[in-house]
Amino acid sequence: MRKPLADKVTITPDETNNIISIRPEKSECPYPIVISFTSPEYSPEYQSTLPEDTTEEQVPSKEFLNEEKCMEALAKIRRVRWSLRKIRAEIELPVVRILLDLREAYSGWKHLSPYAAEVLVHLVMEKLAKDVRESELSFSRLFIQCLEVLAEGMALRGGPGMKDPCEAKPVDVFSYLEPQHAEDLTRGAQNALRLASFGRLKELLKMDS
Incomplete structure (x- = not known):
């Protein structure tokens, strides 16, 4: 049976950058686990496909997620996929x-x-x-x-x-x-x-x- 890496973890939310950092307190690894939040609905390509009669409630809300950081996360996903296919x-x-x-x-x-x-x-x-x-x-x-x-x-x-x-x-x-x-x-x-x-x-x- 595999032992847990640590008994406790420190969870740090970062609303500005749309991320949550998780760092095991007893882990020998100096790097935290970083979870980013995004959605393809924040991309200009998706929003350009919305019909003209789209209501404000149907548009992705900018209240909870930083739109710029969402775009950066989407770009990183595209780049990783490209690298895996092409390199x-x-x-x-x-x-x-x-x-x-x-x-x-x-x-x-x-x-x-x-x-x-x-x-x-x-x-x-x-x-x-x-x-x-x-x-x-x-x-x-x-x-x-x-x-x-x-x-x-x-x-x-x-x-x-x-x-x-x-x-x-x-x-x-x-x-x-x-x-x-x-x-x-x-x-x-x-x-x-x-x-x-x-x-x-x-x-x-x-x-x-």
């Missing part, structure tokens, strides 16, 4: 993890979000798959190609941007970055590409020689 575990996922590991090693990378990294790797992979044979694909080639895309200014304001595949309207997946953070990421990618171009991947990834 290829055998080649794309390792590159995503490498890019995210760079956040711990270099300050310029610290604002790269997991979702932006996933979209970047997947779209670069799609382009590579059209240009080269599958037998020529490799982790290093995909990784360096991702560095090239970022180094060219993909994340910069006023740059080409990268369309968010989870949004119906054109939304740049890097639009969450502040201008300075986008510049830091671009500069970090340029420095990383320089090291990779000279065959210094181990140095870049801080691997033991």
Whole structure:
């Protein structure tokens, strides 16, 4: 019989963010369980389908849930579903993890979000798959190609941007970055590409020689 993780839990409601945090008092895990509340009825797509004679009582109430936080939670759900369908575990996922590991090693990378990294790797992979044979694909080639895309200014304001595949309207997946953070990421990618171009991947990834 499995023992309970803790005898008691601390439950903290957060009405502003539409969440409830649950933290076992005796658990060794430092992270709480977070439950978010949302509904597809808060999405603009749903509300646009309501007939013109819809009464105020039939429209989702904004009294109990923060509409903005509901929209953010719905976006997270769409992104998780997209990632599960699209990211290829055998080649794309390792590159995503490498890019995210760079956040711990270099300050310029610290604002790269997991979702932006996933979209970047997947779209670069799609382009590579059209240009080269599958037998020529490799982790290093995909990784360096991702560095090239970022180094060219993909994340910069006023740059080409990268369309968010989870949004119906054109939304740049890097639009969450502040201008300075986008510049830091671009500069970090340029420095990383320089090291990779000279065959210094181990140095870049801080691997033991």
